[in-house]
Amino acid sequence: MNFLREILRKETTKEISVFIIVAILIYALKNIIDLFLLTFLFTYLIYSLEKIIIVNLRKYIKLKEVFITITLYIIIFTLLIYFVYKYIPLIVNQSVILANGFIGGKSQYSINKVQEYLYPLIGQVDIKGYLKNEVSTIVQFITSLGKWGINIILALVLSLFFMLERTNVRRFLIKFKTSRISIMYKYVVLFWKDFLVFFGKVVQLQMLIAVTNSILSLIMLSVMNFPESIALAFMIFIFSLIPIVGIIMALIPLSIIAFNIGGMIKVIYVISMIVLLYAVENYVLTPQFMSSKTKIPVFFVFIVLIISQHFMGMWGLLVGIPLFMFILHMVGINLNKK
Numbered sequence: 001m002n003f004l005r006e007i008l009r010k011e012t013t014k015e016i017s018v019f020i021i022v023a024i025l026i027y028a029l030k031n032i033i034d035l036f037l038l039t040f041l042f043t044y045l046i047y048s049l050e051k052i053i054i055v056n057l058r059k060y061i062k063l064k065e066v067f068i069t070i071t072l073y074i075i076i077f078t079l080l081i082y083f084v085y086k087y088i089p090l091i092v093n094q095s096v097i098l099a100n101g102f103i104g105g106k107s108q109y110s111i112n113k114v115q116e117y118l119y120p121l122i123g124q125v126d127i128k129g130y131l132k133n134e135v136s137t138i139v140q141f142i143t144s145l146g147k148w149g150i151n152i153i154l155a156l157v158l159s160l161f162f163m164l165e166r167t168n169v170r171r172f173l174i175k176f177k178t179s180r181i182s183i184m185y186k187y188v189v190l191f192w193k194d195f196l197v198f199f200g201k202v203v204q205l206q207m208l209i210a211v212t213n214s215i216l217s218l219i220m221l222s223v224m225n226f227p228e229s230i231a232l233a234f235m236i237f238i239f240s241l242i243p244i245v246g247i248i249m250a251l252i253p254l255s256i257i258a259f260n261i262g263g264m265i266k267v268i269y270v271i272s273m274i275v276l277l278y279a280v281e282n283y284v285l286t287p288q289f290m291s292s293k294t295k296i297p298v299f300f301v302f303i304v305l306i307i308s309q310h311f312m313g314m315w316g317l318l319v320g321i322p323l324f325m326f327i328l329h330m331v332g333i334n335l336n337k338k
Contacts (some may be wrong), residue, residue: 014183014187015187015190015330016330018183018184018187018188018191019187019191019330021184022188022191033315034148034151034315035151035154035155035158037315037318037319038151038152038155039154039155039158039159039162041155041203041241041318042155042156042159043159043162043163044196044199044200044203045203045207045241046069046072046073046076046159046163047163048200048203049072050065050068050069050072050163053068054068066164069160069163069164070164073156073160073163076156077156079234080153080156082231083231083234083235086228086231148249191326194326194329194330195322195323195326198321198322198323198325198326198329199319199322201322202318202319202321202322203318205286205289206240206241206318207241208285208289209240209281209285209286209289210237210238210240210241211237212280212281212285213236213237213240213247213277213281214233214234214236214237214240215233216277216280217232217233217236217273217277218230218233220273221233221273224258224262224266224269224270224273225261226257226258226261227261232254232257235250235253236250236254240281247274247277247278247281248274248278250274251270251271251274254270254274255267255270255271258270286301286305286317287301287302287305296321296324296325301321304320304321304324305317305320305321307320308320308321308323308324
């Protein structure tokens with residue numbers, strides 16, 4: 001009994017116990033974890049951007065945080081509304097035309113053209129028959145994109161309210177410090193602070209990757225004579241904030257716009273561009289940036305990303321590395337030591 005009491009009194013035991021409880025709570029909320037993580041991501045990015053603006057403008061003019069917060073959200077919602085107004089009707093209409101064309105055989109000429117180009121490489125492939133079977137999959141994917149769109153809007157609204165009331169939120173949470181769960185509060189706060197430090201490094205890297213993707217996309221889209229290439233590059237930047245899979249999600253709207261302006265050949269060009277960006281992000285940028293910033297060898301970065309993606313889906317690609325760094329920190333491993 002004394003041995004068990006000594007174990008339970010240890011700080012490490014308490015930390016691990018609270019960590020397990022938090023992990024169970026997060027798992028119980030897995031159905032809405034996308035919304036929470038998006039809210040957290042937007043809040044972190046906008047808060048960081050707000051701090052940068054305040055620091056750089058402090059020498060010239062003093063602006064209130066509330067004013068900067070509202071201005072940033074007005075810009076974000078304006079760009080979002082512009083994209084919805086400009087491209088969503090086009091995407092929906094072209095999706096219907098595209099699906100009807102594949103089902104009804106109206107795109108036979110374009111399909112034959114694609115087969116003509118691809119025949120030397122892949123032989124005779126019944127592309128029309130394959131696409132007929134995949135229409136339902138495309139519809140399901142577009143539906144999931146609609147769900148993501150709703151989550152993004154809700155996350156932006158939640159992050160707006162949090163940013164405007166962050167002082168009141170902080171005061172409210174501090175009350176738990178003297179509550180009956182004060183012990184849990186203590187360790188959750190410690191976990192949260194450590195995780196934020198590690199998560200901040202990963203978000204900075206993802207921002208760098210998103211900027212790289214958007215610049216490369218802007219160049220490629222301009223070469224392919226896409227209209228509104230700057231707006232489309234911004235869309236790719238937003239999608240690229242979602243690690244790895246974000247650039248793939250951008251494929252659907254880009255392919256539909258490509259089909260509208262240049263037929264199936266243009267779609268092939270867009271798919272090639274996305275495959276190239278995906279390969280660069282997945283196999284070059286992410287491992288190298290993660291390794292240089294976190295001091296974790298590239299081999300272990302790959303292993304952690306694979307395992308975290310398996311258990312947590314695409315969000316594991318974003319939170320897997322900071323979670324791994326947090327666990328290393330909790331067990332007393334210092335990555336900064338040579």
